[in-house]
Amino acid sequence: MTQPANTVIALEGISKSFGAVHANRDICLSIRQGTVKALLGENGAGKSTLMSILAGRLQPDAGRIVVDGVPRRFASAKDAIDAGIGMVYQHFKLVESMTVAENVFLGQEGGRLLKPREMEATVNELAQSHSLDIDPAARVADLSMGEKQRVEILKLLLRKSRILIFDEPTAVLTPQEGDQLFKALALMAEQGKSIVFISHKLGEVMRVADEVAILRKGQVIEEKGIEEVTSQDELACMMVGKETFLSVVKNEVAEGDVVLDVRELAGNGLGGVSLTVRRGEILGIVGVAGNGQKPLVETICGLQVPERGAITILGKSWKSFFSRRKHRETLSYIPEDRIGLATCPSMNLADNFLLTTRKGFRRGPWLRRKRVESESKNVVDRFSVLPGLLSSQARHLSGGNLQKLVLGREFFRDPGLIVAEQPTQGLDIATAKAIWDHLVSARESAGILLVTGDLNEAFSLSDRVAVMFEGEIVDVFDVSDTDKRERVGLMMAGAA
Structure with a gap:
């Protein structure tokens, strides 16, 4: 098979199935030296499976991987690393109590006894040569998310990785940290490294990629240079096979009564x-992960008891609201954890629908099963949850379809207040757009607290935006305030 010039890795005829599901179908893909290749596709398109095969975590059913013209078989991640392939995952694998240098050298083979200063000097030189600013002597527990990501990159660079795979690398970064990452990627490409960049943020792809490869239903359906792509909308259309507009139409909605009032809430981080959140508005909470968003959401939604301060929900005190909570016209929570907190993976769709709606289907001690099936089927159809079978277990749904099920279930309850936590994280653009439209429509009868790490999502959906840093709200501003929007990254980093 003829490969493009400067090809360092070639995937030839890669296929992988899980039972009746064909995750990858006869995929051919080349990765050239000194380029950033973006890998795009909807959820379930096969990106993660393909990269797991390349990183040695899975073995293909058919096809081969060719490295520098030589066929290779990766029986483990170690084999891939030995071939110069490394992957930076969304969830970092670091020892918090150890220093940066100790983490970078952790697991290195050879049996050498290195002194801390020698390790720190080596890591410092490596970091400087790749524009990855970091203190080698710092404890990992004291680092920001962006700095922790740099440690993961340095681990691969010390192991002489030539091909680096990045899976949604900016999901936990501030805009400034994202800019620093993009500069580092460009420098690594100039130095001859090859980058595979997986992201659902199409603006990032347009900015950082040299080439794009589109996966759809387990197959590569198109490859082209980024200079051939005219817009983000064109990328979205290539991904989903139809025209998809990224903007959200927000109709004017009159603000109503206050549905959430939080006063001086302290403790639990x-x-x-x-x-405050009023009916008819979306208040977006933005900030780098770990700055208090999780305890704020969990306290509002009844998972933690407020230590100090006061919360009023739909006109009732926190204690009164949760002691006599209604199943309709109430608070609906869409958690970040879709397949742990929001759903039960081993239960079917109808039973997952009942998790928060059961009270509405009881007649004395009996459950009205026929009505459950009818209403849950209506939700599945209305929110386009695929494959659409009530008998399907939640574990067999893609992330996007699972999220649509959760959204439909919670909207069925006619909520007055909706708390949506990272509602589109990790979802493809078509599913994210559908969820955006549902949230915007829901504000006609509810107030929405939107917690997101995606500034584009926050600015597209919200009427007002609140910025969190170290457990506090540092500013709240109207989304039309362009000056504040430009400075939001600094606020998220605690610099303003």
């Missing part, structure tokens, strides 16, 4: 948070 919070430092005196105050905010």
Whole structure:
């Protein structure tokens, strides 16, 4: 098979199935030296399976991997690393109590006894040569998410990785940290490294990629240079096979009564948070992960007891609301954890629908099963949950379809307040757009607290935006305030 010039890795005829599901079908893909190749596709398109095969975590059913013109078989991740292939995952694999240098050298073979200063000097030189600013002597527990990501990259560079795979690398970064990452990627490409960049943020792809490869239903359906792509909308259309507009149409909605009032909420990692949400508006909470968003959401939604301060939900105190909670016209929570907290993976769709709606289907001690099946089927159809069978277990749904099921179930309850936590994280653009439209429509009868790490999502959906840093709200501003929007990255980093 003839490969493009400067090809360092070639995937030839890669196929992989899980039972009746064909994750990859006869995929051919080349990765050239000194380029950033973006890998795009909807959820379930086969990106993760393909990269797991390349990183040695899975073995293909058919096809081969050719490295520098020589066929190779990767029986483990170690084999892939030995071939110069490394992957930076969304969830970092670091020892928090150890220093940066100790983490970078952890697991190195050879039996050498290195002194801390020697390790730190080596790591410092490696970091400087790749524009990855980091203190080698710092404890990992004290680092920001962006700095932890740099440690993961340095681990691969010390192992002489020539091909680096990045899976949604900016999901936990501030805009400034994202800019630093993009500069580092460009420098690594100039130095001859090859980068595979997986992201659902099409603006990032347009900015950082040299080439794009589109996967759909387990097959590569198109490859082209980024200079041939005219817009993000064109990329979205290539991914989903139809025209998809990324903008959201927001109709004017009159603001109503206050549905959430938080006053000086402190404890559990919070430092005196105050905010209000009115019916008819979306208040977006933005900030780098770990700055108090999780305890704020869990306290509002009844998973943690407020230590200090006061919360009023739909006109009732926190204690009163949760002691006599209604199943309709109430608070609906769409958690970040779709297949742990939001759903039960071993239960079917109808039973997952009942998790928060059961009270509405009881007649005395009996459950009205026929009505459950009818209403849950209506939700599945209305929200286009595929494959659409009530008998399907939640574990067999893609992330996007699972999220649509959760959204449909919670909207069925006619909520007055909706708390949506990272509602489109990790979802493809078509599914994300559908969820955006549902949330915007829901504000006609509810107030929405939207917690997201995606600034584009926050600015597209929200009426107001609140920025969190170290457990506090540092600013709240109207989404039309362009000056504040430009400075939001600095606020998220605690610099403003």
